[in-house]
Amino acid sequence: MLLMNDDQLNGVIQSWRDTKEEDLKPEDYQQFKNFGSFCLTEGDSQQLLAFLRDDSNQDIVRYMGCVLLDPLVNEVVKRKKNHDDCQAAITHLTMTCSPENVLHCWLKILADIDPGAISEIIIAILPHLQTVLFKLDERKAVSVGLALSALQKQLSRLPVPYTEQQEEDDELGLCRCCTALALFMEPFVEEAKKKDDPCVGEDDLKIELLKFCMKSLRDPLLEADLNRERQSALWLFAVEITAILHAIRESLSELIFFSSLRKSTLMDTSVFKESRACLAYLLFVQLLAMDSFPAVFSPVFILQCNMEHISQLLSSKKESHLLKGLALLEKSLEKVEDDCLPVGLLEQKSFHSSLQNLQCILTDCPMLHLRKSGLKILQLFINKLDLEARHKFFRYMLKTSHHAGLESYIVNNIRGQVELSMKQGNANKWFLGNELISLLELVLRLPECAETDLLTNMDRIMESLNLLRYMFLRDKELRRNTFVWDELIRIKDEYLKLLRVCISMSRAYYSAELKALREDQRLQAKEARDAARSNRLIKSMTVKPEKMANMPPEVQHQVLQIALVTFDLMESLIIRIEEIAEKK
Incomplete structure (x- = not known):
């Protein structure tokens, strides 16, 4: 084609004019595409546009014009001088070619987008894609669904801005795409709203719109920092998504x-769960569309239902998901009255998994701000439990946390409950009666008996000793129940006896380590002096405790000194408890 002279080219064009569509061969389509591409490469977009608009060429354009959409879009994305001519050519092809063929070409172009040109191509295509979809009277809903699915798939490939500055810069165009998509959706939403009586086509269109909204709640909105105070582009996209749900009468x-079985089968189960979780966050945390939400549900019911979404969010490793999960849990708890959540809720699967996930955040999450937020919410949750539920929750945490810091926090809460129960009118079996003993047996124990690492468990042990001291100082209320008092004495004796043995063993071990470290430092100093005199290097092979092997000697020395001081503190507290107990 490119080597033809004008007469030859005109001959080929005339042959296309004289050929029926069914007689065109693949070589004709490729030759026509080469012709268009050559015009664009040579900067002759005006010549191409004139050819496409020529009345005598309309049959050619109608039959084969779709093959030019790809090179024309690529030219538009390059933003060259012939940008307007290319846009006009695309518009003409969209209006002239078969809508089915044009849609097929757009979908193929969307499926093959280069990662670096996703936003530019989407924004270039959307107006023309909208036009061709409205030309498809039959199977419009299916076609809209195919287009939205292709667009959403490409949208999910774009990274979500992590900071406010990244969102403002929008280097990869996600925010621009979301804004353009919102405009693209408007006429289809209006069409879906036209009739109250659902016909098949309208219902199908609503389903396709619903699928797109739910997928968008997951990608990109679940990853985004959504805050009504900032009114960012992604926030406005979230507003549009909830507005569409309301417009198509989705409750x-x-x-x-x-969530009905029918709707849950519209897409992948995990996607649907995450989408609903994001919607719950927008509704209850950011109060988006709250004015259209029924006010008949009780706070406890809302908490129960949201626990499924909270569990979904807190099971993630992504910071954006965890932030939303913690915020949704906090807002769901705030509306619930204190001391009212019954023990039965703890047995529900969603509550159990949410609490497990919260526990993992508190003990394993490397991000300090998430741990702080999680601890605040943990206390809020404890405050909402009734006494029996609180008792069971404390037992669960002491059995499963395996984290001295978290266990010490629970022990401190137990002390607070015991103190509260001792006030007039607050006596109860859970924290002052017989059930208290089952808690104390978990609190006043060493996880590995005499071999327990006292330094690792220091927080829990000190908090446990403080609880024991408090209970003996307030013995009057406890003595009223003979069983509780006798069991307290027994548990105290067993615990303190074992703790003394553990302290004795630990002190002997750490004293020996400190002595060995000092000797090692003395030998290393002597070796260094000898090496300097003899100009030779002597390598030290001293074995150190595994946990301190990589520490500098001065840090090792400090840790060992702290350990010995800690043992002294524990022992002095034990002596004080025994003195108080003996007086009582």
């Missing part, structure tokens, strides 16, 4: 609380 309460 937010049904989506969040009572």
